[in-house]
Amino acid sequence: MEALATLIRSMAWTMPVGLFFAGVALLLLVMTGLQFAYPTIERKGFLPMTTTRGDRVFIGLLGAAWIHLAWLALVASPLWWASILAVLWFALVLRFG
CATH class of the missing domain: 1.10.287 (Helix Hairpins)
Structure with a gap:
């Protein structure tokens, strides 16, 4: 401890x-x-596998992390834009993934 x-x-x-x-x-x-x-109920959305609610949250968080890393590596704009994209990605995966 x-x-x-x-x-x-x-x-x-x-x-x-x-x-x-x-x-x-x-x-x-x-x-x-x-x-x-x-x-939770497994369902098939645009992701290439059946997912549960927890799976979609995990995939959304991973995608948000990759969006931020790619933004830092490739774009010189402020990181807030990447955060907006990450929130949109997260919402898209939760709703339609």
Whole structure:
């Protein structure tokens, strides 16, 4: 337990980092509540496999990370535009994936 506390203290906690981790924690709580209230059903969307709600969240988060990495590597515009694209990607995967 002390190792975890040392790890948390060693991180560079800025407002964006804190908001990101709080958002992920909130997303996990919401997903857990949805699973209890409305059990997930596998479905086939535009993704090449059947997915559950949790699968689509994971794929959306991975895609958002890749969008940000590609933006940093290829584009000189502010990162906020990549964040807007990532939110759109995430919504698209959740709804139609």
